[in-house]
Amino acid sequence: MFVDYHMHTPLCGHAQGAMEEYVEEAIRKGLREIAFSDHLPFVHLPADHPWHGRYAMRMEELPGYCEAVLKLRERYPEITIKLGIEADYIPEKEKELEKLLSDYPFDFVLGSIHMIDGWPFDDPSLIDEYANRDIDDLWDRYFALFIAAARSGLFDSMAHPDLIKKFGFFPKANVQIHYEKAAQALAQAQVCLEINSSGLHKPIGEIYPSAAFLRACLARGVAVTIGSDAHKPTEVARDFPKVKELLRETGCREAALFTRRQKTLQPLTF
Ligand SMILES: [Zn+2]
Ligand SMILES: [Zn+2]
Numbered sequence: 321m322f323v324d325y326h327m328h329t330p331l332c333g334h335a336q337g338a339m340e341e342y343v344e345e346a347i348r349k350g351l352r353e354i355a356f357s358d359h360l361p362f363v364h365l366p367a368d369h370p371w372h373g374r375y376a377m378r379m380e381e382l383p384g385y386c387e388a389v390l391k392l393r394e395r396y397p398e399i400t401i402k403l404g405i406e407a408d409y410i411p412e413k414e415k416e417l418e419k420l421l422s423d424y425p426f427d428f429v430l431g432s433i434h435m436i437d438g439w440p441f442d443d444p445s446l447i448d449e450y451a452n453r454d455i456d457d458l459w460d461r462y463f464a465l466f467i468a469a470a471r472s473g474l475f476d477s478m479a480h481p482d483l484i485k486k487f488g489f490f491p492k493a494n495v496q497i498h499y500e501k502a503a504q505a506l507a508q509a510q511v512c513l514e515i516n517s518s519g520l521h522k523p524i525g526e527i528y529p530s531a532a533f534l535r536a537c538l539a540r541g542v543a544v545t546i547g548s549d550a551h552k553p554t555e556v557a558r559d560f561p562k563v564k565e566l567l568r569e570t571g572c573r574e575a576a577l578f579t580r581r582q583k584t585l586q587p588l589t590f
Pocket of ligand 2: 328
């Protein structure tokens with residue numbers, strides 16, 4: 321594996337380590353290309369909302385984040401460093417998101433669903449809320465948001481595509497229908513699917529997406545991006561041998577790279 325397109329920085333408030341350390345770890349692990357993809361400020365919340373600095377960087381930090389990535393690019397010519405961002409899809413704020421994303425020279429924009437009606441369902445400290453929810457309904461709503469995000473034209477790749485499985489709450493209904501519909505939306509919109517190894521270290525203990533979801537996407541010609549979702553330097557490219565195994569067993573032979581939002585496909589050599 322030669323690429324890691326998902327890594328954070330301390331700006332989001334829940335990651336550690338200097339940006340240089342992420343780059344140096346990537347070089348040490350033999351990667352040829354990386355993208356920082358820290359959390360974009362929330363366009364639907366006021367600047368002083370407590371979620372800024374907890375889940376995402378503050379609006380006033382965004383220009384400095386972009387400059388820091390561009391500086392690292394000059395400082396480490398031995399590795400290709402892309403300016404990425406991870407943006408929450410906020411359905412009623414598509415225009416605002418589009419504007420904010422166009423204000424900076426991003427190479428790569430990851431789209432994410434971390435919230436269902438204002439509840440950050442992937443935050444372990446808020447896990448009790450699952451007891452108040454109908455899990456079938458939650459999965460329906462997660463995938464409705466995922467599909468709307470894929471179709472929005474705002475994103476290059478959809479991050480941790482089945483994040484809703486994080487704590488192991490599965491619906492009674494067959495999940496395959498969700499995978500098929502999501503795959504269809506990604507294929508039509510020509511948006512990539514992220515293979516994200518961080519799920520291996522969460523209660524579910526499995527890569528995002530599941531092999532079944534990935535297969536549904538590959539069958540429709542959806543391209544993939546690869547990311548560790550590193551929140552510390554040591555997590556860069558974490559468990560990529562397992563990612564490789566999944567890609568091999570599902571017959572995925574290419575990974576997508578992005579420059580100023582333009583996709584190119586690179587063969588995977590294994
Ligand atoms: Zn995320
Ligand atoms: Zn992330």
